[in-house]
Amino acid sequence: MIQENRKKIMDALEPRVRPEVFRTWCRDLDFVQVDENVVHVPAPNLFYRDWLERDLRRPLEDAFLTAFGRVPELVFRVRDEGVDEPAGAPAPEPGPLPPAPARPRPVDPPGNTLAINPAFTFDTFVAGPTNRLAHAAAVAVSECPGRDHNPLFIHGGVGLGKTHLLQAICQATLARNPFARIVYQSCESFVNDYISAMQKKHFESFRARYRGADLLVIDDVHFLGGKDSSQEEFFHTFNALHGAQRQIVLSSDSPPRDIRTLSERLISRFLSGCVARIDAPTFEMRVAILRKKAETRGLPLPPDVAAFVASRIQSNIRELDGAINKLIAYRSLMGRSLDLALAQEVLNDMCVSPSSTQLRPQQIIEAVARFYGKRPQDMTSRHWNKSTSRARQVAMYLCKHHTTLSLAEIGASFQKDHTTVLYSVRRIEALLQSDPTVKVDVESLSTQLGV
Ligand code: ADP
Ligand code: MG
Secondary structure (H helix, E strand, C coil): CCCCHHHHHHHHHHHHHCCCHHHHHHCCCCCCECCCEEEEEEEECHHHHHHHHHHHHHHHHHHHHHHHCCCEEEEEEEEEHHHCCCCCCCCCCCCCCCCCCCEEEEEECCCHHHHHHHHCCCCCCCCCCCCHHHHHHHHHHHHHCCCCCCCEEEEECCCCHHHHHHHHHHHHHHHHHCCCCEEEEHHHHHHHHHHHHHHHCCHHHHEEEEECCCCEEEEEEHHCCCCCCHHHHHHHHHHHHCCCCCCCEEEEECCHCCCCCCCCCHHHHHHHEEEEEEECCHHHHHHHHHHHHHHHHCCCCCHHHHHHHHHHHHCCCHEEEEEEEHHHHHHHHHHHCCCCCHHHHHHCCCCCCCCCCCCCCCHHHHHHHHHHCCCCHHCCCCCCCCHHHHHHHHHHHHHHHCCCCCCCHHHHHHCCHHHHHHHHHHHHHCCCCHHHHHHHEEEEEEECCCC
C-alpha cells in the first residue's frame, strides 16, 4: 500500500482508539492490498493477530470507511504464514481496546477488474493547446470526483487521446483511493452487458454493478446512437449516479448534439457538465509526444528525426506511436542507426509518403513559421507585417509547388486573394535565381517537409 494511503488510514484510525493504544500498538500497522476488495494486515505473532481481530477490526473498518468511503475485507494474518512481509520484532502484549459502536458493513458489488493499459497515465500524456481543457478537466475530476465537472464529456477524432485520458483518470483515482469502485467500460461492452442482462433476466446484478460505481467511465458513448433501450437504461444509470454525486466520465467521437439518433434527454444530460473537445495536436505537441514515447521505450529520438516524423504524421497520434514502434524495430532488427534516412524508410513503409498523403497548406504554414521563428497565426494574419512577409511568400511558393491547390485555394489558407499568391510565387521564383539565402531556405524546408 502506498505511503500516502497508509497515512490516510492511520489518520482516520488515531481518533478511534485510546492514545496510548495507538502509540504502542498501532503505529507499526502495515497493510498489504491484495485486490480492490481485500487487504491483509500482517501481525508478528498469533497473540497479536487475535488482538487485532478482536479489538481493532471495528475501529480499522471505520477508519477505512472514513479514508476511502469503503471497507474492504480485512484479513489479519501472522507474517510467517506466507505472502506478507518478513517478521518484525515480536510485539509486546496488547491491552484491550474500547469497544467501537456496531456498524453494518457496506456490501461490495462483484469484483471489477479494470482492463486498463498501465501506460495510459497523466504522466505519459502530453498536454498542449489542442487538448488543454480536456486534460485539465480530467485531472480535476480525478482529484475531486463528483464535484465541478459532472459529467465530464470528452470528444474528438480517432487516435487523439480520449481513451488515454479516460484511463489516466481511472489510474489516478485508484492511486488516491485504492478502494474506489470504478467501472470502466467501452460503450459497446455496456450495451452487450445490457443485452445479456435482458436475456438472462439478470437486471439486479447488472444494475448493482453500474449503479454501485463511485466512478463510471464509458468510452465511445456515441455507440449508444440508435440503440433505444440501451439509451433508456443508460439514462437511468446516469441519473442514479449523478443524483448521488458519483462521477461520470464519457468519451465520444463527436459532441453530444452530433451523436446520431441520441435521445434529447441524454443529449441534455451530457451537456450539463463539462464538455471538452480534443483537436489534432500541433507540431510541437507531436514532437513532444514522439520524444516521450521514444523515451519510455528507452531510446532518445534525435531532434531532426522527431521533427521529420511529426511533420509527416499530423492527425492521428496512434500513427505516431506506430511510427516509433517501427523505427525501434527497424533499428534493432537491421542494426541501423536511428537517423533521418531510417525515418524516411519507415514512413514510406507505413504509406505515409508525399505521394499518398498530400501536404496540406497548414502543414506548410506550420513548418515555414517554425523555420523563420514565427507563429503560424502571424503567417495568416490580415495585417501586413514586414518581418513575416518573406516567410509568407515562401510558404505560398511551397504550397503552389507541393500541393495541387489552385491559387485561390492557397489564398484562402492565408486569408489573401489569388493575385497576392501569384505575386508571392513569382517573387520567390525570381529570388531563387538571384538570392542564395532564399535558395537554401527553400531547399531546407523542402527536405523537412519530405518533398
Ligand atoms: P482515441 O481514444 O481518442 O481514439 P487513444 O487514447 O487510444 O485515442 O490514443 C491513441 C494513441 O495515442 C495512444 O497510444 C495514446 O497513448 C496516444 N496519445 C494520444 N494523445 C496523446 C497525448 N496527448 N500524449 C501522449 N500520447 C497520446
Ligand atoms: Mg478510444
